[in-house]
Amino acid sequence: MTDDMTTEPPDADALTQDCLQRLTQMGDDLGHFEALGRSHWALFIDEGPNLLVSFESLQTLTDLGPDRLPQSHEVARAAGWSYLCLIADGPTFYRDARVWGYFDRLIDDGFFEDFDQVTFFGAGQGGYAACAYSVAAPGATVLAIRPVATLDPDVAGWDGRFTTARRLDFRSRFGYGPDMIDGAARVFVVYDPEVDEDAMHAALYRKRFVTRLTCRHLGHTPDTALAEMGLLGPLISAAADGTLDRMHWARVWRARRDHPNWLRSVVVRLIDGPSRRREGIFLRAALQRVPGHRRMRKRFDELTQILARDGIELPPART
Numbered sequence: 001m002t003d004d005m006t007t008e009p010p011d012a013d014a015l016t017q018d019c020l021q022r023l024t025q026m027g028d029d030l031g032h033f034e035a036l037g038r039s040h041w042a043l044f045i046d047e048g049p050n051l052l053v054s055f056e057s058l059q060t061l062t063d064l065g066p067d068r069l070p071q072s073h074e075v076a077r078a079a080g081w082s083y084l085c086l087i088a089d090g091p092t093f094y095r096d097a098r099v100w101g102y103f104d105r106l107i108d109d110g111f112f113e114d115f116d117q118v119t120f121f122g123a124g125q126g127g128y129a130a131c132a133y134s135v136a137a138p139g140a141t142v143l144a145i146r147p148v149a150t151l152d153p154d155v156a157g158w159d160g161r162f163t164t165a166r167r168l169d170f171r172s173r174f175g176y177g178p179d180m181i182d183g184a185a186r187v188f189v190v191y192d193p194e195v196d197e198d199a200m201h202a203a204l205y206r207k208r209f210v211t212r213l214t215c216r217h218l219g220h221t222p223d224t225a226l227a228e229m230g231l232l233g234p235l236i237s238a239a240a241d242g243t244l245d246r247m248h249w250a251r252v253w254r255a256r257r258d259h260p261n262w263l264r265s266v267v268v269r270l271i272d273g274p275s276r277r278r279e280g281i282f283l284r285a286a287l288q289r290v291p292g293h294r295r296m297r298k299r300f301d302e303l304t305q306i307l308a309r310d311g312i313e314l315p316p317a318r319t
Helices: 012-030 058-064 071-079 097-108 125-136 196-203 222-228 232-241 246-258 260-270 276-289 294-309
Strands: 031-035 040-045 050-057 082-088 117-123 141-145 186-191 210-214
Touching: 012 031, 012 040, 012 058, 040 097, 050 058, 050 071, 050 125, 050 232, 058 082, 071 082, 071 232, 082 125, 097 125, 117 125, 117 232, 125 141, 125 186, 141 222, 141 232, 186 196, 186 222, 186 232, 210 246, 222 232, 232 246, 276 294
Parallel strands: 050 082, 050 117, 117 141, 141 186, 186 210
Antiparallel strands: 031 040, 040 082
């Protein structure tokens, strides 16, 4: 025995196999679980008359650990809904003939007709898939966070973020997201309008039943920030139970004011901006909500000295 033993990092392949074995057992016990080729899987849990369809990544599932499933499953379980989860290994955007075939089988079997309400949810590539495959369940509700419309270079050549996925087939079955939502009852598209590509994709979802909900200053992964704020689960629930609208969103979105990462993101944009006075007002208000934030406190102290040197006073603080 030596004292310089090191802990080996977990084997990624082993974690993946453990995760798939757990999902297989869950499917055997509660519904079904099947592989759709080499890069996709489908897990169905049969619980109640409402169905939540979620699109998740295999990496997310392995990162959560052996005893947890994505937050979408937690929402479904708490509400007593049935749950269908499509899982992708890597940036596939679910563009695989085997996934198309799976949804074709569900349609032929009248699977979605057995449920009173069907809700599709996804973020990123899952947001695209939620829109694209919602055509399988006419009358469904869709909650899509930062979805692309397509990555076909002839349509979205301005989006250079997904170099590998741009070679995928977005022209055949379930291809163009904005067309595939035609049968949906309501579609909610959540995105940060300051991310140009996300804003441009969101603008392509133009149907009258589409509601675009903006979350400014959350950046490229608003779903992660919304989860950290405790808003993602309630947002899925509100979409599914019919209470989500612009007014509901405006109320829950106020939670950003107490979220340190959102406050820091705004401060970063204000630093060296055209108005130091505006930055000072925002920093003072932010520190009232998160008084222990050291970086913002340091910046506010520095800015106070700069403003005093320049003879600029902040207006009285609101009480």
